[in-house]
Amino acid sequence: MSQKLVIDPVTRVEGHGKVTVHLDDQNKVKDAFFHIVEFRGFERFIQGHPYWEAPVLVQRLCGICPVSHHLAAGKAIDQIVGLDPGDLSLPAQKIRKLLHFGQVFQSHALHFFYLASPDLLFGFDADPVKRNVVGVAMDYPALAKKGILMRKFGQEIIKMVAGKRIHGISTTPGGVHKKITVKERNRFLDGKELPSIDTMIEWSVEILDFMKEYHKKNSAFLDGFADYPSGHLGLVKKENGFLELYDGNLRATDAKGNITLDDIPDVDYAKHFYEGVEKWSYLKFPYLKHIGREHGWNRVGPLARVNICNGIETPLAEKERIEFKLAGGDINNKTMHTHWARLIEILYCAEMMKNLLEDDDIISNDLVRKGTRRSEGVGIIEAPRGTLIHHYEVDDKDRITRCNLIVSTTHNNEAMNRAVRWVAQNEISGQPKVTEAMMNQIEVAIRAYDPCLSCATHALGQMPLDISIIDQYGNILDERLRN
Amino acid sequence: MKDYETKILLLGIGNSGRSDDGLGWAFLDAMQDKLTSEFDLEYRYQLQIEDAELISNYDVVYFIDAHLDQFAQGYHLEPCLPLRTESFSTHQLDPRTVVYLCESIYNKRPETFTLGISGVAFDLNIGISAQAKSNLSNALNFFENSILELTINK
Incomplete structure (x- = not known):
């Protein structure tokens, strides 16, 4: 039967x-x-609200990555007031990036230490009562303490910039609304109240060493589990194609590394993507129009980003990227290597936070610019889980008339379904x-994609x-x- | 002059967008101008593992949350003893598990209490019900006249 x-x-x-x-x-x-x-209908009920409310409203989509939605919406609303990302003052750009790196850092730390590490440390078949972060804390307290403090560091960066760890506010149309004080900034550098940013970098390197050692001992599992071909999509730096999380061009490759989307301006995304639907899920299935539904879908997130970029601007993360490429190939379709790529990004974020914290632009008062009103804005960032698209249209009474959100987990929908099928076919099929x-x-x-279904x-x-x-x-x- | 100032944390749990679930936060809002330097306030939607690190820095911790039980006086204070509990999500820890983790990982055991305030409405809505407001008022009076008074005059 x-x-x-x-x-x-x-x-x-x-x-x-x-x-x-x-x-x-x-x-x-x-x-x-x-x-x-789940079904929520956020895109619909935001219609009719004044455009300046969007960055505050949409971050309520989520308690895990509200900063990402806040920033993507903020970038889109900048365009409504006539400003492209490079038109903002340098201090405003840098403060937003600091907020973003803090968010990605804490989110990746949460995922690795709290959600993923129990599978790696205890194995698939461990008692579920033990196979969770509480179990990790009990059996690996030193690791757990570092995970907790790394997450806390990112959260405290968010609190400094946005006022609260969850659902704070930083962006205002054309910039940011609050400057950072020297005292606030120094708290992250001096190591008195919190472990310093240098300690964060050191711990990020340590956890990468752990992952590489784990790979040596478990390469058959990490390399072979849910390894299947896919496209890869993300932002890259406009000037050199390097890893970019805040503002860049969209690039995609196929499973062999051939370019399928060639560094297009992010605001042109709608010309290149369709969203498919299936009767059995509320989640849509985005794909590249010119390739089609069957083969035009892409993974997004850490693995895709490390795959498609030409390099990483920070030295320690770049060294790790090169080692990662040597281990996994130029284009890596190994699902479990997503954890490894995520840790490279943790290190990248830590290095970038150090650069920004030591930059006096972030304590400047030059926070807001003004431009000429437009009727449409597109904000795309690389959220922790991947490419996040916010698109708004407004009428002449400043009301939002259309909102389209394509969230990272939506891009990964097909990839997660393929992962489920891979496990079903390879591990369950035919078993008594x-x-x-x-x-x-x-x-x-599924967990490798760190999906945010909310x-x-x-x-x-x-x-x-x-x-x-x-x-x-x-x-x-x-x-x-x-x- | 005191040699050592006891560090006390009031940790309000809840969500003000879900009616009486906002009781924990409302309690903190009402208290914030009345507290002395010994007290810190923290707002949480839910407790997570990092809160074990947070409470390890305090001598006394009060977890303040809405409660489904209808207490005679509208509130109930009890010691929060360490206990490892299991749930499907570690994004939402029981206060007792946070205390347990604090003791296990950080070797610290602050005095911990749970202050539950009876709520009756938990639907999507901003604002606390009339019944819960009355319960909140009772809880605030109790806290100000006993706990706060004791702390200030210690």
């Missing part, structure tokens, strides 16, 4: 998702889906019994994920629900 396997909720992800695996009467996988079951470890492998594959569906409330096995008649034969 055929079966359906259900994982509900998927855990250690940001949001509520569900996995179903359909088996035939030989226990062979027929198909597998990653369903996103579905074990806890097999089920967790599905979650491990953002992606723009949802509210509890955020669990579920997995179910369904037979050929539609009966649920096995199910995992977590609440």
Whole structure:
């Protein structure tokens, strides 16, 4: 008899998702889906609000990455008031970048230490009661303490710039509204109250050393698990194609590294992308128009960014990027290497924060510029999880008439579905019994993308994920629900 | 002059966008101008593992949160003893687990209490219900007249 396997909720992800695996009467996988079951409608209810409210409203999409939405919306609203990113004052640009690097740093630390490390440290088949951050804290307290303080450092940067760790406010149309004082800045340099930025760099290098050592011992798993071809998309620096998180051109490659989107201005994104839909998920499926739905989808996030960039401007992260390329190839399609790439970005963010904290422009009073009003604005940044697009149109009464958000996790929708199918086909298909470890492998594959399902569906409330096995008649034969 | 100033943290948990779930934050809002230098305030949507590090820096910690139980006086204060609890998400830790982690990782054991304030409405809405406002008032009176008074006169 055929079966359906259900994982509900998927855990250690940001949001509520569900996995179903359909088996035939030989226990062979027929198909597998990653369903996103939240719905929110943010793009709709923001219509009619004055444009200057957008950066404050849209950050309520999420409690994990509100800064990313705040900044992407802020960049779009700058254009409504007539300013492109380079038109802002240098201090405003640098303060926004400092905020952004603080956000990516804390978000990546949260993901690696809190969500991903339990799988690496304890294994797929460890008791779920132990396989979580509390277990990590108990068995690896030194590692946990560093993870906590790295996350705290990024959060304190956010608090300094935006006033609060979650849902603070920094951007104003044409700049930022608050300067940074010398005393506030020095707190991150002197190491008295918090470990200093130099310590953050040192710890970032240490955790990369841990990952490289882990790779040496577990290369078969890290290299082979959920390795499948995909496109890769992200921003790169306009001048040299290097890694860029705040403002750049959009570049995409196919699975072999051939350019499929050639450094286009980010504001032209709509000319190149469509968003597909499926009946079984609220999450859309973006793809490149000229390639089509079947092959035009891309991964986004740390792995994609490290894949597509020509280099990294900070020396320690660049050294790590080169080692990463040597280990994984020029274009790397190995899902589990996303964790490694994420750690390279942690180091990059730490180095960039040091540069900015030591730059006196961030304590300047030159914070806001003015321009000539426009009716449309597009803000694209690289959020922790990948390319984040905010697009607004406004009428002559300053009201938002149209809002389009393409969130990082939405770009990764097809990639996560492929990851689920990979695990179903390679680890579950044909097995006489579905074990806890097999089920967790599905979650491990999804978790590598650090999906933020609340953002992606723009949802509210509890955020669990579920997995179910369904037979050929539609009966649920096995199910995992977590609440 | 005191040789050592006891460090006290009031940690309000909740969400002011969900009616009475904002009781913890409302408590802090009401207290902030009345507190002496020993006290710090922190607002949280939910408790996370890093809060173990936070409370390790204090001598006394009060976790203040809305409560579903309807207490006779509208509030209830009790010691918060360390306990490892399990839930599907470690994004939302029980205060007792935060105390447990503080003790286990940082070898610190502040005096910890939970102050629950009875709420009745938790839908999406800004503003606290009339019943919860009355409960909040009782809790504030209690805190000011006992805990705060004790601290100031110690």
